[in-house]
């Protein structure tokens with residue numbers, strides 16, 4: 001939650017005292033109800049403040065606070081955020097049940113849905129489970145995320161990664177100064193996603209990147225407007241205002257690009273392969289413009305930062321674990337040799353790389369908290385949920401659960417030795433490990449995300465030795481995506497044979 005919460009709370013306490021009398025009966029109907037049936041009990045809950053409940057206790061790193069609370073109150077625990085009750089789940093066994101439960105296939109509404117997406121009837125990310133969601137998800141899969149499309153966009157990935165390697169090589173030949181890897185990875189990832197979505201017809205990538213960062217930051221905020229809706233119109237923390245600004249930037253970008261493509265297609269001008277071109281030419285005049293904008297917004301928000309952040313954390317762990325770095329470099333030397341860079345075909349020959357990436361995603365899940373909402377009444381694990389109940393699965397806590405993992409805080413890729421294959425096996429499942437979620441709403445971009453992450457990590461580790469300028473701060477910055485709090489800086493030295 002934003003640090004301004006205390007100020008907000010003071011204002012809220014005063015407003016709430018008055019509002020309570022009028023608003024409470026109305027709000028109670030909307031509030032999540034747990035354990036209402038006689039034979040059902042509610043999950044244990046930590047005590048909270050009147051009105052605000054546990055909102056203030058979440059702090060700036062809610063995933064960590066919630067893990068601590070779960071140690072005391074259990075891995076299925078109720079918390080109260082203003083007037084909304086939310087069930088927090090932090091064990092693998094319980095997470096499986098909730099994420100795979102057909103009733104828990106909606107996302108909660110609130111400001112994010114209203115201002116940061118095109119609503120619950122459009123797109124994928126925030127869309128209500130049903131026909132529109134299914135059609136939009138299928139459009140994403142067939143025009144962007146299928147195995148065939150991932151192969152088709154391989155040239156794009158290669159071109160953008162080569163550009164990054166070229167600039168790093170230049171830096172390595174130069175003054176032995178640290179490069180900002182966080183920035184470089186974010187730009188590269190954004191360039192890949194923009195090129196795939198929009199072709200060459202798009203605006204300034206730096207502005208889009210800033211907008212995506214702001215969107216993922218805002219989407220992760222425990223937003224007081226959602227939990228105390230009767231004061232939402234005051235927008236005390238300014239979140240709504242910032243969300244509207246993000247939506248405006250996105251919307252004008254999408255309008256411009258769609259217009260350009262429509263003109264080209266109408267005039268019979270050949271356009272390069274891109275998601276927009278592909279959707280527009282397959283649907284002709286039948287396409288729903290708002291739905292197309294929603295799909296673009298969802299994929300750019302969910303798809304660009306996620307891969308960059310995963311690579312960043314993986315490199316951070318490798319740089320602070322020289323034994324693992326050396327072992328991975330050895331694997332690359334044997335599989336690829338020192339005379340050339342890595343190619344995508346090399347990836348299946350790199351089992352240790354796979355273990356390293358899994359271990360990094362276990363400790364640093366890009367999406368630390370997965371939100372879901374019940375679309376009908378259901379009973380799970382002895383608890384009863386009414387339609388509209390909210391559940392949040394804490395992937396970060398699951399990855400560090402001592403009941404699932406030996407020495408859970410240690411970075412030790414060998415723990416995955418002998419596991420059945422890639423992290424995408426069985427819905428992205430390894431015991432205790434769900435980095436892409438599960439069930440009907442699991443991540444549709446898993447294969448594309450993993451392909452990029454594997455390829456970039458392999459190249460950076462194979463082509464360069466890395467040196468940290470000082471001790472590496474591993475603090476996190478909470479948002480919809482869990483990024484590094486401080487950018488990753490490191491000094492590269494080119495390690496392939498000259499001329500390669």
Ligand code: HEM
Nearest residue numbers: 125299302303306366367435436437438441442443445449
């Ligand atoms: C390393 C990379 C990635 C990670 C770790 C990741 C993780 C996740 C997770 C945990 C969810 C929530 C799943 C659930 O509710 O069970 C999700 C949803 C989603 N992801 Fe990803 N993701 C990645 C890359 C991508 C990419 C590249 C795209 C597309 C370009 C993408 C598009 C989406 C979409 C559209 C959803 C919403 C699915 C729905 O609600 O039906 N993701 N992702």
